[in-house]
Amino acid sequence: xxxxxxxxxxxxxxxxxxxxxxxxxxxxxxxxxxxxxxxxxxxxxxxxxxxxxxxxxxxxxxxxxxxxxxxxxxxxxxxxxxxxxxxxxxxxxxxxxxxxxxxxxxxxxxxxxxxxxxxxxxxxxxxxxxxxxxxxxxxxxxxxxxxxxxxxxxxxxxxxxxxxxxxxxxxxxxxxxxxxxxxxxxxxxxxxxxxxxxxxxxxxxxxxxxxxxxxxxxxxxxxxxxxxxxxxxxxxxxxxxxxxxxxxxxxxxxxxxxxxxxxxxxxxxxxxxxxxxxxxxxxxxxxxxxxxxxxxxxxxxxxxxxxxxxxxxxxxxxxxxxxxxxxxxxxxxxxxxxxxxxxxxxxxxxxxxxxxxxxxxxxxxxxxxxxxxxxxxxxxxxxxxxxxxxxxxxxxxxxxxxxxxxxxxxxxxxxxxxxxxxxxxxxxxxxxxxxxxxxxxxxxxxxxxxxxxxxxxxxxxxxxxxxxxxxxxxxxxxxxxxxxxxxxxxxxxxxxxxxxxxxxxxxxxxxxxxxxxxxxxxxxxxxxxxxxxxxxxxxxxxxxxxxxxxxxxxxxxxxxxxxxxxxxxxxxxxxxxxxxxxxxxxxxxxxxxxxxxxxxxxxxxxxxxxxxxxxxxxxxxxxxxxxxxxxxxxxxxxxxxxxxxxxxxxxxxxxxxxxxxxxxxxxxxxxxxxxxxxxxxxxxxxxxxxxxxxxxxxxxxxxxxxxxxxxxxxxxxxxxxxxxxxxxxxxxxxxxxxxxxxxxxxxxxxxxxxxxxxxxxxxxxxxxxxxxxxxxxxxxxxxxxxxxxxxxxxxxxxxxxxxxxxxxxxxxxxx
Amino acid sequence: xxxxxxxxxxxxxxxxxxxxxxxxxxxxxxxxxxxxxxxxxxxxxxxxxxxxxxxxxxxxxxxxxxxxxxxxxxxxxxxxxxxxxxxxxxxxxxxxxxxxxxxxxxxxxxxxxxxxxxxxxxxxxxxxxxxxxxxxxxxxxxxxxxxxxx
Numbered sequence: 009x010x011x012x013x014x015x016x017x018x019x020x021x022x023x024x025x026x027x028x029x030x031x032x033x034x035x036x037x038x039x040x041x042x043x044x045x046x047x048x049x050x051x052x053x054x055x056x057x058x059x060x061x062x063x064x065x066x067x068x069x070x071x072x073x074x075x076x077x078x079x080x081x082x083x084x085x086x087x088x089x090x091x092x093x094x095x096x097x098x099x100x101x102x103x104x105x106x107x108x109x110x111x112x113x114x115x116x117x118x119x120x121x122x123x124x125x126x127x128x129x130x131x132x133x134x135x136x137x138x139x140x141x142x143x144x145x146x147x148x149x150x151x152x153x154x155x156x157x158x159x160x161x162x163x164x165x166x167x168x169x170x171x172x173x174x175x176x177x178x179x180x181x182x183x184x185x186x187x188x189x190x191x192x193x194x195x196x197x198x199x200x201x202x203x204x205x206x207x208x209x210x211x212x213x214x215x216x217x218x219x220x221x222x223x224x225x226x227x228x229x230x231x232x233x234x235x236x237x238x239x240x241x242x243x244x245x246x247x248x249x250x251x252x253x254x255x256x257x258x259x260x261x262x263x264x265x266x267x268x269x270x271x272x273x274x275x276x277x278x279x280x281x282x283x284x285x286x287x288x289x290x291x292x293x294x295x296x297x298x299x300x301x302x303x304x305x306x307x308x309x310x311x312x313x314x315x316x317x318x319x320x321x322x323x324x325x326x327x328x329x330x331x332x333x334x335x336x337x338x339x340x341x342x343x344x345x346x347x348x349x350x351x352x353x354x355x356x357x358x359x360x361x362x363x364x365x366x367x368x369x370x371x372x373x374x375x376x377x378x379x380x381x382x383x384x385x386x387x388x389x390x391x392x393x394x395x396x397x398x399x400x401x402x403x404x405x406x407x408x409x410x411x412x413x414x415x416x417x418x419x420x421x422x423x424x425x426x427x428x429x430x431x432x433x434x435x436x437x438x439x440x441x442x443x444x445x446x447x448x449x450x451x452x453x454x455x456x457x458x459x460x461x462x463x464x465x466x467x468x469x470x471x472x473x474x475x476x477x478x479x480x481x482x483x484x485x486x487x488x489x490x491x492x493x494x495x496x497x498x499x500x501x502x503x504x505x506x507x508x509x510x511x512x513x514x515x516x517x518x519x520x521x522x523x524x525x526x527x528x529x530x531x532x533x534x535x536x537x538x539x540x541x542x543x544x545x546x547x548x549x550x551x552x553x554x555x556x557x558x559x560x561x562x563x564x565x566x567x568x569x570x571x572x573x574x575x576x577x578x579x580x581x582x583x584x585x586x587x588x589x590x591x592x593x594x595x596x597x598x599x600x601x602x603x604x605x606x607x608x609x610x611x612x613x614x615x616x617x618x619x620x621x622x623x624x625x626x627x628x629x630x631x632x633x634x635x636x637x638x639x640x641x642x643x644x645x646x647x648x649x650x651x652x653x654x655x656x657x658x659x660x661x662x663x664x665x666x667x668x669x670x671x672x673x674x675x676x677x678x679x680x681x682x683x684x685x686x687x688x689x690x691x692x693x694x695x696x697x698x699x700x701x702x703x704x705x706x707x708x709x710x711x712x713x714x715x716x717x718x719x720x721x722x723x724x725x726x727x728x729x730x731x732x733x734x735x736x737x738x739x740x741x742x743x744x745x746x747x748x749x750x751x752x753x754x755x756x757x758x759x760x761x762x763x764x765x766x767x768x769x770x771x772x773x774x775x776x777x778x779x780x781x782x783x784x785x786x787x788x789x790x791x792x793x794x795x796x797x798x799x800x801x802x803x804x805x806x807x808x809x810x811x812x813x814x815x816x817x818x819x820x821x822x823x
Numbered sequence: 824x825x826x827x828x829x830x831x832x833x834x835x836x837x838x839x840x841x842x843x844x845x846x847x848x849x850x851x852x853x854x855x856x857x858x859x860x861x862x863x864x865x866x867x868x869x870x871x872x873x874x875x876x877x878x879x880x881x882x883x884x885x886x887x888x889x890x891x892x893x894x895x896x897x898x899x900x901x902x903x904x905x906x907x908x909x910x911x912x913x914x915x916x917x918x919x920x921x922x923x924x925x926x927x928x929x930x931x932x933x934x935x936x937x938x939x940x941x942x943x944x945x946x947x948x949x950x951x952x953x954x955x956x957x958x959x960x961x962x963x964x965x966x967x968x969x970x971x972x973x
Binding site for chain 2: 198490531538540541544545552
């Protein structure tokens with residue numbers, strides 16, 4: 009929240025600086041209404057931002073100024089010198105308050121009313137004025153406001169309160185040209201590529217301790233620098249999202265509605281400039297959704313909906329576009345009302361309207377001057393409408409679309425471009441060529457020969473069954489017009505993708521390569537025009553590959569549905585299910601640097617193995633631990649960066665597997681609530697440990713996918729008596745029991761790793777001669793009846809023999 | 824008007840490019856093909872951390888690709904903020920232009936008129952001055968007709 013506040017202060021200052029010239033010009037000539045726009049936008053933004061924070065006084069002031077200015081713009085009022093000075097006084101006061109907010113100083117309480125009164129709004133009629141006055145007069149209601157803009161004891165001299173306290177630290181910032189940042193950023197990307205190249209050569213040259221040390225250090229420094237540089241330009245959209253729950257809560261309370269907000273994709277990063285760009289449009293759409301879209305709880309119940317409305321906001325990234333989807337399950341847009349309004353405001357003629365599709369009628373809400381609101385409220389309908397939102401987005405090359413179904417909901421899709429972005433992506437291969445897919449779309453990767461998938465062709469369309477749902481499947485090679493594959497249909501690897509709209513589809517590829525950060529670069533227009541690509545990115549070896557435009561490909565194939573309400577699991581139930589008793593878990597960091605936890609019952613042991621012990625040659629990585637072959641998961645892609653690797657040996661009683669981890673942290677108690685995770689099936693829930701999020705591994709899912717009964721590596725040896733009978737009759741039996749027959753000429757091993765079968769006479773002879781016997785001995789007798797006092801097995805008692813061999817093997821395995 | 828010109832052979836003809844447009848001349852390394860794009864786009868290649876779109880100039884003019892041998896070198900140019908690597912027959916020289924751009928009655932032939940700004944005299948003889956944007960737009964673009972009409 010501190011970052012947000014700093015952003016707010018910086019933004020307000022910036023706008024203030026920018027509008028300073030306008031203010032002076034307006035002061036010189038109050039009749040020049042063209043100046044009013046900038047100033048209006050300033051107070052409007054301040055008012056809007058106050059919705060994020062709890063600054064009722066700032067909101068009151070800016071709201072009052074906005075009202076007066078809105079009247080001027082609408083021509084309801086002629087600005088005169090007294091109005092100008094009143095507005096300017098308010099702007100000065102806002103500026104002082106912002107200073108106070110930054111330094112955390114208290115601010116004199118008195119004076120706001122006088123400033124607002126000076127605007128002379130009271131002489132005007134209109135409900136805005138009615139709202140404005142009580143808002144301003146209200147005492148600060150909430151704790152944060154009290155602490156920041158709280159009452160200042162008894163001094164009424166504002167100046168005294170305003171002196172900044174030098175001891176209070178203020179976050180320092182400077183402004184830099186974006187060009188320069190871009191240059192630095194591309195330089196660092198070059199450095200990363202050069203480092204990877206160097207790393208590759210070092211590996212080829214073999215281990216060189218004198219070079220490897222400094223090289224590791226270089227790597228660490230470089231990744232730090234890269235991280236910092238990235239952060240210079242990029243910002244998580246979380247900074248915008250963080251403020252939304254509050255906004256929604258306040259708004260819905262104000263409007264007597266119940267709205268629950270569901271945010272997704274907060275980790276999507278975008279350019280700082282773009283973050284600023286989306287803030288206003290997003291706020292606007294949310295305000296509209298709650299004000300116009302959501303029904304009151306009683307209306308909702310009457311319609312058979314849940315009392316609480318759901319507003320879900322999801323951000324997804326695809327190459328150099330970000331889509332933000334705002335979906336509400338309210339009453340939806342009223343096509344007829346929009347049409348009627350459009351005709352009455354002469355936006356379109358009735359004849360034109362008759363030829364318009366429902367879809368295009370809905371888009372009319374973005375036309376200037378359009379508002380279906382019957383009355384202007386404090387929340388929306390003030391003329392800064394969706395047309396402004398659309399214009400602002402278009403200015404930066406973005407777009408906005410709406411789709412809606414009556415009583416089902418409304419879905420706004422904002423597309424925002426990115427100038428430069430680093431995204432997590434997956435590289436896939438088809439026909440020996442690699443392509444990248446943004447990670448944010450990827451739901452799951454499944455090898456389609458897996459029985460779960462059930463590949464089918466229906467007409468020309470391929471379908472796979474994913475968790476009981478038929479999902480359309482595109483063959484990437486067909487999509488890209490490459491030759492048909494040699495790989496048999498249904499033997500591909502399927503990448504299941506989920507679009508921002510919630511639609512799911514699969515893409516079949518030949519192979520999956522690495523996960524990793526991709527620096528996405530724009531492509532030339534001629535290439536972009538094809539519609540298949542969103543950008544290009546460089547592999548570690550410097551080879552460029554193309555980033556697929558998943559959304560566009562999906563819509564090309566008609567896989568994107570219209571407005572739809574996402575069927576969400578009822579959160580209450582899900583939470584109740586996941587919220588079990590206190591559990592102990594092993595905390596670790598995996599190779600994706602995720603903090604994970606796994607239930608302690610599952611952890612059998614922590615193993616440390618040399619990286620060379622892991623066999624990457626097969627379809628699945630495996631490692632040999634204690635003569636057991638075990639599947640390994642959680643490995644980083646490509647080379648294992650460490651000489652020794654820590655492995656959690658997990659067991660569910662029957663099956664075992666190894667989970668490769670970067671670091672093992674601690675065994676902890678999971679006390680915080682477990683929030684079910686929806687996007688990764690291997691993650692059962694997200695919880696908090698020491699105030700940090702931790703993903704709890706779903707043991708059941710893990711074992712159902714990767715668990716295997718351990719396979720013993722080397723077959724134990726069995727030494728047989730040297731007779732024809734032993735070779736022909738006993739030999740096959742011993743082999744089928746999982747033993748290898750020892751060569752009688754070989755020297756017996758003394759470590760007890762072999763079993764010896766001896767005939768009674770041989771054993772007695774050996775004992776008499778005090779010959780050393782290696783390992784357990786199974787003694788065979790010739791007669792069915794046992795001689796009392798000796799542990800022998802009748803040589804044709806097959807069951808007893810097999811049992812004895814198995815017992816011997818288990819003993820051997822434990823050694 | 825004297826400008827520095829990069830003299831190049833494209834499809835067997837001598838052409839001039841403004842030296843200020845040519846960022847560098849590179850050896851073409853591995854080219855990643857770009858499926859589903861017009862065939863004059865050979866693919867993309869990397870110049871340090873920058874991705875270049877590789878344009879086959881012969882095809883971009885509308886000529887068949889195999890009639891002329893090409894150099895392994897390509898000229899890197901920048902148009903509208905995007906960088907391209909132009910596959911040409913050969914880079915000949917860097918020289919200065921002499922005099923103004925001239926038009927010739929009857930034009931330069933269908934393919935060439937579309938991409939030519941005009942004829943320019945240089946220290947090493949006359950050459951066709953190439954309009955890079957028109958060249959990069961490829962044979963099917965209306966942009967070429969507009970510029971030749973102008």
